Amino acid sequence: MKSLAFSLSFACTLALAVAAAIIWFSGESPLALWEALRASLSSEGLGYTLFYATPFVFTGLSVAVSFHCGLFNIGAEGQLYMGTLAVIATATALPHLPPGLAIPLGILAAGLGGASWGCLAGMLKAWRGSHEVIVTILLNFVAYSIVDYSILYLYRDPVSQSPETLKIPGTFSLNTFDELLSPFSVSLFRSTPANLSLVLGIIVALAVGFFLFRTRWGFELRTVGANARVARFAGMNSALSTILALSLSGGLAGLVGVNEVMGHEHRFIQGFSPGYGFTGVAVALLGRNHPVGVICSALLFGLLHNMSREIEFATTHVSKELSLVIQAIIVLAVATQPFLVSLLKRRSRGRAS
Secondary structure (H helix, E strand, O other): OHHHHHHHHHHHHHHHHHHHHHHHHOOOOOHHHHHHHHHHOOHHHHHHHHHHHHHHHHHHHHHHHHHHOOOOOOOHHHHHHHHHHHHHHHHHHOOOOOHHHHHHHHHHHHHHHHHHHHHHHHHHHHHHOOOHHHHHHHHHHHHHHHHHHHHHHHOEOOOOOOOEEOOOOHHHOOOEHHHHHHHHOOOOOOOOOOEOHHHHHHHHHHHHHHHHHHOHHHHHHHHHHHOHHHHHHOOOOHHHHHHHHHHHHHHHHHOHHHHHHHHHHOOOEOOOOOOHHHHHHHHHHHOOOOHHHHHHHHHHHHHHHHHHHHHHHHOOOOOOOHHHHHHHHHHHHHHHHHHHHHHHHHHHHHHHO
């Protein structure tokens, strides 16, 4: 964890320096970066930061689980869409459930919706030898088509001019932190969409950590990822571990629908994801595929996402795409940091000799 903290500190420092230079060359003051950071960490800004970070927790965990099994899941985007669609289908089919049943059922539907899509990729990988990268990419497009058809024809709101579904019943809705604390006269993250999905994400991260590092199934999954031949020699079922890993990966990605539908919009808006599934790859890599690291990395990406929004409001020539540049620099800095450290050590040894 110390090396992870050092890597993130080095990467963030480098990325912010480059971002400041970009803002300066755009004709704006680099102080806009500082103002955006301060606004993103204020009471209201922190609420948006946590809200943006929540999907990254789920997609980062999704990619991390598959990485531990030696698999590269590029299908988290399609899996999160299928999980979100499952929430809409469940809430529409069972509108009269009490909150005590509706909320757990909605969360379960989101997980199962994504898990079913991940399981399909896992079965093709395990039983047919199909490469998971190709399969999950292609399944993304299939998921997009199914979701678009469902939004436009099965669950569309006939009143709205936008491609979106009807609102889910209120019993399926999660409270925001502001709504939970308002009876106690506490204003936390006032008027922001930060909701209990973040708590769910932390609980799920702890459960994933326990599964990976404290259970026999997690051990087998990691062993298959480390060396499939050794795992088979030890009597482990690599095919089952592959299916399990991609199913869990899909289920974790599907939980993004809890934050979006049950916690925020209360409906499925076409194209709501700005690439949460693909950004989850960077989140997992920065977090070193460890659940605690993924949470820290997700918070960082949520902060960058919110900062880019603040910078766009405060400047004329800088757009929100600056956050993508910062994310790319951070990933490159973390990826090349071990190489740079070893290179510096070699040079210092050469000078000493």
